[in-house]
Amino acid sequence: MNWIVDNPKMNVVVMTGAGISAESGIQTFRGTNGLWENHRIEEVASPIAFRRDPVMVWNFYLQRRKQALTCRPNTGHLAVAELEKWIRSAGGSFLLVTQNVDGLHSRAGSRNVIEMHGSLMMTRCTACGEVFQDESTDMELPPRHDCPDKGLLRPHIVWFGESLFPGDMERIESAIEMCDMFIVIGTSGIVYPAAGLVNFANRLGKRTVCVNKDAPANIDLFDRFIEGEAGSELPKRLFPEK
Numbered sequence: 001m002n003w004i005v006d007n008p009k010m011n012v013v014v015m016t017g018a019g020i021s022a023e024s025g026i027q028t029f030r031g032t033n034g035l036w037e038n039h040r041i042e043e044v045a046s047p048i049a050f051r052r053d054p055v056m057v058w059n060f061y062l063q064r065r066k067q068a069l070t071c072r073p074n075t076g077h078l079a080v081a082e083l084e085k086w087i088r089s090a091g092g093s094f095l096l097v098t099q100n101v102d103g104l105h106s107r108a109g110s111r112n113v114i115e116m117h118g119s120l121m122m123t124r125c126t127a128c129g130e131v132f133q134d135e136s137t138d139m140e141l142p143p144r145h146d147c148p149d150k151g152l153l154r155p156h157i158v159w160f161g162e163s164l165f166p167g168d169m170e171r172i173e174s175a176i177e178m179c180d181m182f183i184v185i186g187t188s189g190i191v192y193p194a195a196g197l198v199n200f201a202n203r204l205g206k207r208t209v210c211v212n213k214d215a216p217a218n219i220d221l222f223d224r225f226i227e228g229e230a231g232s233e234l235p236k237r238l239f240p241e242k
């Protein structure tokens with residue numbers, strides 16, 4: 001068997017997108033003509049949308065939060081978590097960068113994770129900036145913070161047109177600089193800056209591998225492309241079984 005990672009004494013960065021959660025029952029959005037759960041994405045996932053109608057945006061994200069809480073990590077998430085354990089116990093380094101906001105990687109046991117687009121389970125105050133864990137699905141809308149300014153609360157999500165959280169890009173790039181292999185799973189290669197990380201790894205001469213149901217937009221940048229669903233391909237191909 002030609003494993004993706006055959007030696008645990010390696011430095012590996014994995015980046016995942018919506019495709020890895022598809023088999024848990026969470027819709028991707030490129031697959032549905034730019035609609036995410038029947039919404040045009042820019043109508044719910046942008047600062048303009050939130051300014052215009054915070055209640056509508058909150059309703060959308062509370063639905064996503066509810067749904068994510070009822071879904072379970074699948075065999076793809078579990079294989080990524082097992083790979084991290086295998087590598088870290090052998091002295092290698094491992095970073096998981098996910099564009100997903102559903103929290104399923106952490107629930108599968110992944111530890112060193114950067115949620116580069118934020119999390120459905122976190123809320124942020126637009127006045128004082130406090131970020132906190134929040135799994136409530138029923139609240140008065142739009143919610144207000146109990147800080148002195150009674151700030152409007154928003155989902156802690158990186159919306160279209162916003163920058164990543166401070167420090168995340170630097171941490172991701174330095175992990176890629178140090179890595180031996182960059183593995184990309186279940187992402188269309190269209191949403192930047194995530195898609196640009198493959199260019200970055202490629203320019204540094206890193207080995208790049210992609211596991212995806214369909215050929216991604218940036219397929220030419222990968223040394224190896226495994227076509228298939230993450231939940232069935234990863235347990236068979238990611239690393240040797242113990």
Ligand SMILES: NC(=O)c1ccc[n+]([C@@H]2O[C@H](COP(=O)([O-])OP(=O)(O)OC[C@H]3O[C@@H](n4cnc5c(N)ncnc54)[C@H](O)[C@@H]3O)[C@@H](O)[C@H]2O)c1
Binds near residue numbers: 028030036102
């Ligand atoms: N689960 C989530 O948290 C979730 C879901 C939808 C959208 N989003 C957000 O929307 C943006 C979407 O960009 P994206 O590139 O991650 O997703 P995308 O929807 O643009 O692309 C998903 C990719 O996954 C592939 N795919 C579908 N099912 C798969 C499977 N079972 N196994 C492997 N690959 C599969 C598709 O071929 C496609 O290339 C992200 O920024 C993300 O934050 C998040």
